[in-house]
Amino acid sequence: MSDEDARQAAPGLAQLGSAVTAVLDAIRSAGGRPFLVGGCVRDALLTPGRRPADVDVEVFGLDLDQVAAALARVGRVDEVGRAFAVLKVRRDGEDLDVSVPRVVPSSGRAPVADPGASLSEAAHRRDFTVNALMYDPATEEVVDVVGGLSDLRDGVLRHTSPAFAEDPLRVLRGAQFAARFGFRLAPETAELCRDLLPAYDGLPRERVWGEWRKIAEKGRHLTAALAVLTESGWLATVPQLARLSGLPQDPRWHPEGDVLTHSGLAGDAAAALADDAGLTGDDRSVVVLGALLHDLGKARYTQHRADGRITSHGHAEGGVAPVEELLTSIGAPAALIARITPIVREHMTAITTGGRPSAAAVHRLARRLEPASISEWSLVCGADHAGRGVGSGPNPTTSWLEVAASAEVHQRPGRPLLRGSDLIARGIAPGRQFGPVMRAAIAAQDDGEFADHAGAVAWLAGLDADGRLARLLAEGQQSAR
Incomplete structure (x- = not known):
């Protein structure tokens, strides 16, 4: 299938802000072909007409230095992702990732930036077909060279190519997408994921947490995420x-x-x-x-x-x-x-x-x-x-919430009313012996025996008068030995 054969009209698919428009215009003026790619296209297709929250732009026909020069006229450019052929540009309060496609050289070494790559080559470097869709804002067409549109309609996570295995974290990304959208894993992708299980131990924990954090912060279908983990064998992680x-x-x-x-x-x-x-x-x-x-x-x-x-x-x-x-x-x-x-x-x-x-x-x-x-x-x-x-x-827990609201502890318990200085005022030297006394004071406060600092001081005096204070101090001294 050619790039042209894979185009599908999608007028008004995404509402673009001023920053995105400025970036696209600057790239076109420099001779490049910009496309919206990845999650912003997927999400726009799932909820048409909405303004995408995170916009990724991939540029064809320019190398990274040319892209950087074009973006410098638009806003502040951060080149922290240059090693991965990604630039970050900020304008009008918006942050955009702008990249050029990468391909694997014939030597088989690490992927390198290639401004001459085709749309198909770029799409096959992405993880799942639903994330490999591209949107041409100039023609308002979606470019689909890997079957992403049908997989999106069917709710299927399918890898685009064997390049999926280059980053085993993509398995957890699959679980994350399942949690967010209710997607299921294609059988052949599940098989590939099982082969990648031994690589889990080599993944940095911060990257692992990044996917789990999105599951927790954005996921609505935890059963679907568990299904992906189970089918991929990664539940073992x-x-x-x-x-x-x-x-x-x-x-x-x-x-x-x-x-x-x-x-x-x-x-x-x-x-x-x-x-x-x-x-x-x-x-x-x-x-x-x-x-x-x-x-x-x-x-x-x-x-x-x-x-x-x-x-x-x-x-x-x-x-x-x-x-x-x-x-x-x-x-x-x-x-x-x-x-x-x-x-x-x-x-x-x-x-x-x-x-x-x-x-x-x-x-x-x-x-x-x-x-x-x-x-x-x-x-x-x-x-x-x-x-x-x-x-x-x-x-x-309904009745617990009702009582909590009336007792004004709905969010947090009250601060301890008895202070260490109150014990010192009675001639007690600071130390670990304070512990049992303070715990008893908190329990008494929670039981309603006093409701303010004056009441706490009076409670302490009563504790001293009946000999319980001495016993609690002795208990604290004993535990410190």
Whole structure:
């Protein structure tokens, strides 16, 4: 198929801003042929008429120096990606990536920039056919030389050529695209991905996290992402999740199937709930990953009882360690892990407690959840109950949110009212012996025994009067030895 035969009219496909228009005009004036490529074309076809958020331009007929010279008249040019034949230009508050095609020389060495490459050669260097579509803004036509339009219609991720194997991270990109768009993996691509599994250990963790971060921040179809990981064999890269495949659950509570199936459905529900709540960035990641990983502890704590029932008592607290292991292995930031793990540990609290909680119980939960919030915990618990197929039910944390709102701890627990200076004022030398006293003060504060600093000081005086203060100080001194 020739480049011309692969063109399809698409008038008004993308609404282009002033920065993009200026870049295109500058390149044409220098004698180049600019095309919009990659995700911006894919997304415009999925949602026609929208202005693309991230625009990539590929230039044919000019070398990189000529492109840089043309762009210098448009805006600030950053050449940090020159080694990959990519320039970044900023104008009118917009950032664009502008590249020239690269090809593999006959010697078989690393790809090199080639301004004389054809559209077909450039398209076959890309990862998936749905990302190899090009848009010619001059003629308002889509150029498709790899069958990307039909794969986009069918929701299929298919590699463009054997060049896919040059970057094994593309397998995780496939999972990311599946999470965002609900795509499925073509069988021949799944086979190629399985061959690339040994290369996973050589991938930099920051690049691995980059794909997982997009899954968490943008994904709406976590079940589809898990399907890509399973079919490609790359579920093995997260063994804590892989252990959930085929792990049975009590059909009375989980008619949807095994734990991995439930985890994916919970992730789907969490994404929808997070979007309804307007969450973005790390806040969305906490909820989506918290729901996806909340049952990792079942791999160790699932038991088959003599009466045929299946239980997993202790799996919530037991899930903390594998969640930490998985998130650390994929390069998640420590601050994000610190917010997800307490949610996993507490995701059964509303079920095991039963009834409407007291304000003190909500205060204590908020304290245990730090640095996560009760609202984040509630969304994960809601996703857990919505991710049970025909057995899905309402969020069990509704009454907890109501009490939290009335007790003004909806997001974060109150600061400790008793201060170290209050102990020093009673002649107690600073040290580790303060620990048990401060913990007791926080518990008393959460139980409503005092509500301000004066009340905390009075509480401490009472503690001293009845001898409990001395016992707590002794306990702290003993633990310090």
